Amino acid sequence: MIEAALQSTGGILCLALVFDAAIGDPPALWRRLPHPVVLFGSLIGWGEGRWNRPGASDADRRRGGVLLTGLLLVAAALAGWLLHRMLSFVSYGWLLEALIASVFLAQKSLHDHVAAVAESFATDGLPGARRAVSMIVGRDPEQLDAGGVSRAAIETAAENFSDGVVAPAFWYLVAGLPGLLAYKALNTADSMIGHKTARYLMFGWAAARLDDLANLIPARLSALLLWAAALLAPGADVRASVRATLRDARRHRSPNAGWPESAMAGALGLRLAGPRVYGGKMVEDAWMGGAEGGDAGPADIRRALVLFRLACGALILLAGVMALAA
Structure with a gap:
């Protein structure tokens, strides 16, 4: 019975999540092999060079992006699909599939990048924390004070819990390896070309809209998992998390990011998002957690990571339950 459960879609996902949490992306491996996301990026770069040329009309740019x-x-x-078919002819192919699926999950890598910001505060102060946070956010770190750096790190943990952990897991459950790889390719495209700039507004339109659609359910599931984590996290407030999510999530400029961010903000008693600077331009956004929430500090990054770990554990438990029920 246990082996049959492990070979189910939920079982393979549960193993993949465990592998990712324990191992992550070993740098030594990806120094020798191209990471699949890098291959997606190469294809996107090739397509942009071919269909997003300077001087092209908006209509041509949109068609090229589609x-x-x-x-x-x-x-x-x-x-x-080809990977799954090949593995079906291999002994313990389901275990190899779990290892492959773990490559497209981001629990450990996200945790380590956010933790590096907290560690930099402790060892190198604000300048070091600014350098660390510049590795994970697009905003200008020199414009951020300690609260701004802390807020950026916590927002990254919340938002990327959704699109780097929950969403790929969701799409694996829906459509196996084909769904997982398609989602990661789409999310890579959105990060590369889904920007509201003159260069990408039309060309990245399809990628941005489809990525919003693909994350619609995972973002809301992420909030539910963060609510579950808030039940166990020391000092977290699950009722405040639920209130903040239901009140603030839809006010975020993103149709999806507000759900995990408001859930995280409410649970920790903080305010996240709000007005911030990208590329020298002020981006106006609503406060998640309410303007009355406390400003984030370095210690809150570690509190957010506790919540993140518990939410990842809840996802692993959910996948395990689905495996046993299969």
């Missing part, structure tokens, strides 16, 4: 996004999704899903 074509590239469709090509990318088909290629990723086909690669996932």
